[in-house]
Amino acid sequence: MIKIKDVSKSYGSFPVLKSCTTSVGKGDVVVICGPSGSGKSTLIKTINALEPIQSGEIWVGDTPVHDTRTDITKLRAHVGMVFQNFELFPHLSVMDNLTLAQIKVLGRTSDEASKRGLKYLERVGMAAHQHKFPSQLSGGQQQRVAIARALCMDPVVMLFDEPTSALDPEMVGEVLDVMTTLASEGMTMLCVTHEMGFARRVSNRVIFMDHGAIIEDCSSKDFFAKSEERSPRARDFLAKILSH
Amino acid sequence: MSLDLHFYSWSLVTDYLFRGFVFSLKLTLTATFFGTVIGTFLALARLSKKTYISHPAAAVINTMRAVPLVMLILWFYLLVPLFIGRSIGAELSAYITFSIFESAFFAEIIRSGIQSLPRGQTQAAQALGLSNAQVLRYVILPQAFRQTIPILLTQVIVLFQDSSLVYAIGAYDWLKGFEIAGKNYGRPVEAYLLAAISYFTMCFILSRIVQELKSRVSFNGSEA
Ligand SMILES: Nc1ncnc2c1ncn2[C@@H]1O[C@H](COP(=O)(O)OP(=O)(O)OP(=O)(O)O)[C@@H](O)[C@H]1O
Numbered sequence: 001m002i003k004i005k006d007v008s009k010s011y012g013s014f015p016v017l018k019s020c021t022t023s024v025g026k027g028d029v030v031v032i033c034g035p036s037g038s039g040k041s042t043l044i045k046t047i048n049a050l051e052p053i054q055s056g057e058i059w060v061g062d063t064p065v066h067d068t069r070t071d072i073t074k075l076r077a078h079v080g081m082v083f084q085n086f087e088l089f090p091h092l093s094v095m096d097n098l099t100l101a102q103i104k105v106l107g108r109t110s111d112e113a114s115k116r117g118l119k120y121l122e123r124v125g126m127a128a129h130q131h132k133f134p135s136q137l138s139g140g141q142q143q144r145v146a147i148a149r150a151l152c153m154d155p156v157v158m159l160f161d162e163p164t165s166a167l168d169p170e171m172v173g174e175v176l177d178v179m180t181t182l183a184s185e186g187m188t189m190l191c192v193t194h195e196m197g198f199a200r201r202v203s204n205r206v207i208f209m210d211h212g213a214i215i216e217d218c219s220s221k222d223f224f225a226k227s228e229e230r231s232p233r234a235r236d237f238l239a240k241i242l243s244h
Numbered sequence: 245m246s247l248d249l250h251f252y253s254w255s256l257v258t259d260y261l262f263r264g265f266v267f268s269l270k271l272t273l274t275a276t277f278f279g280t281v282i283g284t285f286l287a288l289a290r291l292s293k294k295t296y297i298s299h300p301a302a303a304v305i306n307t308m309r310a311v312p313l314v315m316l317i318l319w320f321y322l323l324v325p326l327f328i329g330r331s332i333g334a335e336l337s338a339y340i341t342f343s344i345f346e347s348a349f350f351a352e353i354i355r356s357g358i359q360s361l362p363r364g365q366t367q368a369a370q371a372l373g374l375s376n377a378q379v380l381r382y383v384i385l386p387q388a389f390r391q392t393i394p395i396l397l398t399q400v401i402v403l404f405q406d407s408s409l410v411y412a413i414g415a416y417d418w419l420k421g422f423e424i425a426g427k428n429y430g431r432p433v434e435a436y437l438l439a440a441i442s443y444f445t446m447c448f449i450l451s452r453i454v455q456e457l458k459s460r461v462s463f464n465g466s467e468a
């Protein structure tokens with residue numbers, strides 16, 4: 001479904017991604033973790049070409065993302081992305097946030113778009129807030145709306161970049177619940193997150209990155225259970241993260 | 245010296261001031277309109293990653309901002325006829341000069357508005373599949389305008405005051421109305437006194453309106 005082959009990228013002489021290779025099957029839920037600055041965000045943003053790459057190949061289905069002739073907007077329309085800071089459009093109501101791209105990119109009528117918007121707002125438990133503006137919602141609510149906005153586009157895969165890191169602790173759960181439901185319905189997901197509980201319970205694979213390289217890429221069961229087989233850096237990281 | 249105010253009358257307004265006031269207002273509104281439109285494009289050009297677009301835009305903006313407006317007004321009025329072979333008149337000349345001048349100022353204001361938005365907004369819009377033009381049209385510019393409206397309006401007030409600079413080319417603006425009235429009634433001091441009060445009152449009212457707007461438009465660009 002998604003193939004990443006030998007992908008490298010650097011800013012000047014500073015390498016951000018070092019020959020990363022992995023693949024994600026349909027329905028997989030992959031958690032990407034690693035220390036700050038290790039290139040996690042950069043890696044998932046290469047999948048919808050928000051981050052251009054310098055070498056290597058990226059395939060989403062049979063679309064070559066690395067190919068400059070590919071219609072990138074068409075690809076992006078079906079790759080959902082959720083950001084750390086939600087990035088709802090503050091000048092638009094919740095419903096308008098959900099319908100904008102459906103209308104302008106997918107060419108849906110405004111009726112169709114609202115109907116679908118409402119459906120996904122219901123799914124994330126936010127239907128009652130459809131007329132509000134983002135600034136009137138809590139962080140957790142904003143993030144759920146952001147997930148609904150991505151789902152409205154019928155994504156083939158959902159990318160999450162630290163979706164709960166900017167949230168107050170009491171709101172983390174509501175967002176993880178939505179993601180868990182999504183996973184159980186068979187959505188293909190790549191999640192950059194430090195929520196190891198989520199990784200253990202929901203994901204079926206864990207990728208650990210450090211200094212721009214993929215150090216570990218294994219089933220989440222193995223990642224947590226057979227820690228003696230993990231690299232020292234991954235063990236270090238896990239110890240730090242699980243200790244608080 | 246004593247002031248003689250008996251010529252402050254309705255006919256002063258209708259005979260001298262109204263015509264000038266209308267021109268000053270028209271000049272301000274025209275320059276605001278074209279300044280916003282052209283200024284937006286200039287701002288986008290200046291922000292372009294392509295240096296063959298951004299450098300000329302920056303050059304135009306910086307030149308306009310460096311040259312005193314009154315000189316631009318004069319140059320344009322005097323030089324254009326040399327190129328096209330006939331005069332275009334003081335009024336049209338003023339409309340064009342003010343529009344160009346305002347474009348440069350508005351461009352900088354709009355650019356700062358665009359740059360103050362979090363980068364994530366662009367990324368989120370792109371991630372939904374919007375084209376670059378759509379990202380600007382539906383996500384970035386509406387927010388940038390909202391943020392900059394109070395500053396833009398403050399600039400409009402300055403522009404209204406600056407419109408009096410057209411005296412340099414003899415156009416009939418509000419101030420000119422006071423001047424001519426003062427001459428004809430033989431009371432220039434009283435006329436200029438009234439002019440000062442009138443300009444002050446006008447700009448005071450406008451800036452109160454801007455204050456009011458400022459408190460209504462909250463700064464994260466969302467509904468207050
Ligand atoms: N525009 C840029 N210019 C130079 N270096 C950059 C730029 N953007 C990112 N980097 C560097 O690339 C590296 C990887 O960044 P990235 O955001 O992918 O890390 P991350 O793993 O997501 O970290 P975090 O956990 O802090 O989000 C970092 O060291 C960062 O400093």
Ligand SMILES: [Mg+2]
Pocket residue numbers: 040041042161162
């Ligand atoms: Mg990151």
